[in-house]
Amino acid sequence: MHAVVVPVGADLYAVPIDWVRQVLVAPSITTLATAPSRVLGLFNLRGEIVPLLDTAALLGVGVIDPVAFAVVLRSSRGPVALAATGMPERLSMDGVPAPSTLPGTTGTWHVDGRVLVSIDPSALLAAAGLVGPGPGSPGVPVAA
Amino acid sequence: MLALAQVQDLFVQEAVVRLAHLSHLLLELERTGGSQELVDAVFRELHTLKGSAAVADLDAVSRCAHELEELVEPVRAGQRPVTPELIDTLLAGADRLAAEISATHPVPEILVDNLETVTPDTVTSGATEPNGHSSGGAAHAGAVLVSMDRIDELVRLVGEAATAHLRVGGLLNDRFGVDPASCAEFNDLSRAINELQDRAMRTQMVPVATITDNLQRAVRDLARAQGKDVRWETRGAETELDQGVLTRLSESLLHLVRNAVDHGMESPAERVAAGKTPHGTIRLHAMQLGSEVIIAITDDGRGVNIENVRRQAERQGVDTDGMAEEELLQLTFRPALSTTSFVTDVSGRGVGLDVVRANVEAARGRVEVRSQTGGGSEFRIVVPITLAVLRCLLVEAGGQRFALPFHRVVVSLPPASAARAHAEGRPVVLLDGRAVQSSALAETLGLPTGMHPSGPIVVLADTAHQHAFQVDRLLGQRDVVVKGLSELLPHLPVLAGASVEPDGSVLLVLDPPGLIQRARHSSRPTPPSAADEDGMTRRRILVVDDALVVRELQRNILERAGYQVRVAIDGSQALSRLAEEPSDLVLTDIEMPVMDGFELTASIRAHPTLANIPVLILSSRADDTDRQRGLDAGADGYIVKSGFDEGSLLTAVSRLIGGRS
Numbered sequence: 001m002h003a004v005v006v007p008v009g010a011d012l013y014a015v016p017i018d019w020v021r022q023v024l025v026a027p028s029i030t031t032l033a034t035a036p037s038r039v040l041g042l043f044n045l046r047g048e049i050v051p052l053l054d055t056a057a058l059l060g061v062g063v064i065d066p067v068a069f070a071v072v073l074r075s076s077r078g079p080v081a082l083a084a085t086g087m088p089e090r091l092s093m094d095g096v097p098a099p100s101t102l103p104g105t106t107g108t109w110h111v112d113g114r115v116l117v118s119i120d121p122s123a124l125l126a127a128a129g130l131v132g133p134g135p136g137s138p139g140v141p142v143a144a
Numbered sequence: 145m146l147a148l149a150q151v152q153d154l155f156v157q158e159a160v161v162r163l164a165h166l167s168h169l170l171l172e173l174e175r176t177g178g179s180q181e182l183v184d185a186v187f188r189e190l191h192t193l194k195g196s197a198a199v200a201d202l203d204a205v206s207r208c209a210h211e212l213e214e215l216v217e218p219v220r221a222g223q224r225p226v227t228p229e230l231i232d233t234l235l236a237g238a239d240r241l242a243a244e245i246s247a248t249h250p251v252p253e254i255l256v257d258n259l260e261t262v263t264p265d266t267v268t269s270g271a272t273e274p275n276g277h278s279s280g281g282a283a284h285a286g287a288v289l290v291s292m293d294r295i296d297e298l299v300r301l302v303g304e305a306a307t308a309h310l311r312v313g314g315l316l317n318d319r320f321g322v323d324p325a326s327c328a329e330f331n332d333l334s335r336a337i338n339e340l341q342d343r344a345m346r347t348q349m350v351p352v353a354t355i356t357d358n359l360q361r362a363v364r365d366l367a368r369a370q371g372k373d374v375r376w377e378t379r380g381a382e383t384e385l386d387q388g389v390l391t392r393l394s395e396s397l398l399h400l401v402r403n404a405v406d407h408g409m410e411s412p413a414e415r416v417a418a419g420k421t422p423h424g425t426i427r428l429h430a431m432q433l434g435s436e437v438i439i440a441i442t443d444d445g446r447g448v449n450i451e452n453v454r455r456q457a458e459r460q461g462v463d464t465d466g467m468a469e470e471e472l473l474q475l476t477f478r479p480a481l482s483t484t485s486f487v488t489d490v491s492g493r494g495v496g497l498d499v500v501r502a503n504v505e506a507a508r509g510r511v512e513v514r515s516q517t518g519g520g521s522e523f524r525i526v527v528p529i530t531l532a533v534l535r536c537l538l539v540e541a542g543g544q545r546f547a548l549p550f551h552r553v554v555v556s557l558p559p560a561s562a563a564r565a566h567a568e569g570r571p572v573v574l575l576d577g578r579a580v581q582s583s584a585l586a587e588t589l590g591l592p593t594g595m596h597p598s599g600p601i602v603v604l605a606d607t608a609h610q611h612a613f614q615v616d617r618l619l620g621q622r623d624v625v626v627k628g629l630s631e632l633l634p635h636l637p638v639l640a641g642a643s644v645e646p647d648g649s650v651l652l653v654l655d656p657p658g659l660i661q662r663a664r665h666s667s668r669p670t671p672p673s674a675a676d677e678d679g680m681t682r683r684r685i686l687v688v689d690d691a692l693v694v695r696e697l698q699r700n701i702l703e704r705a706g707y708q709v710r711v712a713i714d715g716s717q718a719l720s721r722l723a724e725e726p727s728d729l730v731l732t733d734i735e736m737p738v739m740d741g742f743e744l745t746a747s748i749r750a751h752p753t754l755a756n757i758p759v760l761i762l763s764s765r766a767d768d769t770d771r772q773r774g775l776d777a778g779a780d781g782y783i784v785k786s787g788f789d790e791g792s793l794l795t796a797v798s799r800l801i802g803g804r805s
Contacts, residue, residue, distance in 0.1 A: 028648075028649060030544070030642070030649060030650035030651070030652060031544065031591075032633075032636070032639070032652070033544075033589035033590060033591060033636075033638060033639070033652065034589060034590055034636050034637075034638050034639070034662070035633065035634070035636055036634065039633060039634075041650075042629075042642055042650045042652075043650060044644045044648050044649065044650050046304050047300055047301070047303045047304030047307060047644055048300065049627055049629070049630070049642050049644065049650055050630070051629075051630045051632060051633055075632065077630070077631040077632050078630050078631060078632065079630075080630060080632050125632060
């Protein structure tokens, strides 16, 4: 599986590459008044207004502060970004993963001496209740 | 060669337009009695749909079109007259056809331009085959079908170009010391981009005519079902407005025209007795006035019964003494008030004018009513042509900039001219001698406060309240291009959207009604008495039905919606339960042992302390006589069980007593 690694504090999470639209250095954020803490704010991505989510808060492993990078995902409900504390990189993961426990995660992988936990963005957003006002799933990756 | 899926996509695009045209032709056929030309046109539409569906391998659709075609054939041959019953069958057939199409293939969201210009003949391109089967193209000189996604993308890109253009201007100035305004090339580009932006916005405009056939159909069907003779007229249907605005309004307009038939229009006999023509007229008149569009629905029926409105309002504790007729009419937009005495499941599934008003306000518009007893009513909806650009007042609060839609701003006051005071445990601002509740905007938004304890004041209004907000600074007013927030975000009632600023930052546009509600809720000095763990008051409902299954089903639906539910098995037990503890609403069946629903309703109305509890009757009896008996007994609403689903029950309940908070 090809993935983009999202560093969150001391942890490393892997997002399937099909979901990733682009990676940005910490964008300038407008805080979203009255939003839950897992929504860090909004930023402008070439005219599109994109929400930035606190990856740590979504996973239930603390909060991200400060945001170093943003990984923009494409979903059928529009773009959404996950915050990272370190520089994301591309990686290939093979074999069968060990189980993982956090909601929205799909397994634990050992790659070159590092431990990575893979994320299913769709399940992660749904687990955090970020499914928007409409029916259906929070979204699936759409073709580039 | 096109893949089958592509052929089907094209077919669906074509069929949407053809079906709309077919409905239009059928209604015309009925209205005018039917010329040979119209009958031929109907036949042609069905024939082409049949052929195209067969090409797209959609057999069920093709079969359905074929059956309808067979019905029209004898009319075409002059062997069968055009009767209302035939039109009923054909319209129902067109609905079935639409259902078949959407069942086999999802209908894409498409911007259908003026039906006058985009008739199917202009849509199917020159590729019509000799056998009459269309190959389903989508282009022709003069008109094309464009998906909304593409238009949204176009508008977004134009916005992006405009933002980049401003940045280039800044760059010219800062890095090269060139004033962009003095640069002819830069000015040319500015002009072109402005024009492009204007044209891109216009692509989202559609004429009101795109929804009038549906309204005419609703009027026709309901009038026929109720034995009324109603004519439908439209004026100014070519008036254009934003497709998003029109979509938001279509449900409200549908409700208003159904209301006009159901509540406003008399039967032919009643009309004749009142010295009127036996047929009534419902008219839709649309017009553009500056940056607003006005859509009026007028009927020449019996008008709103003002005395009835006054009685209902007084039962809700509204002091109507000294109210002019006009003010009383405005009360019809209050929840739980109706232009008739009943919540019916005819005029929009138990939805009232309060919902119409809420929908119109969501489109940043307003609704007005005029009525003359015996002479008819007029409902006017006034909306901005587009939601995309909004005049806003810009303010700073808690160190952040916000935009407040101007149509909700009552007044903005500099620090010196705001008269501040304290009343009933909370801060107020005196406005024209009235005390208006006041909050710090930053505090309402959960931002740090205390920077400017006596900053400027902005008074905002929703339909029910005014509320003063103290801000750090007033930054002036300007037009803001508003975008909706991501669908992935939870609903945030205080926000109407966001906008990208020329410097690339994101500006939040606040939603005054949501803001006022939040401020009022958070500034309550004492918590409400009957509150659950969320701090929300739970409305209490007594469900009365002798059938266990019905009782438990209703309990389940209502409890899931957040209501507190008690049950009783007949009218007599219900009265005992109410004596122990009153409820906010009684939901009752009619046929029950010991004491039936009518008797229960009458007993509640006659009781000194229970008389004001709203009663909603839920019965399997669809008879008008029962409805009338319910009214006479003092019920506030009547829902027929056969037509009731979870949604209509909750809507009716919420309309009578509001949601769970």
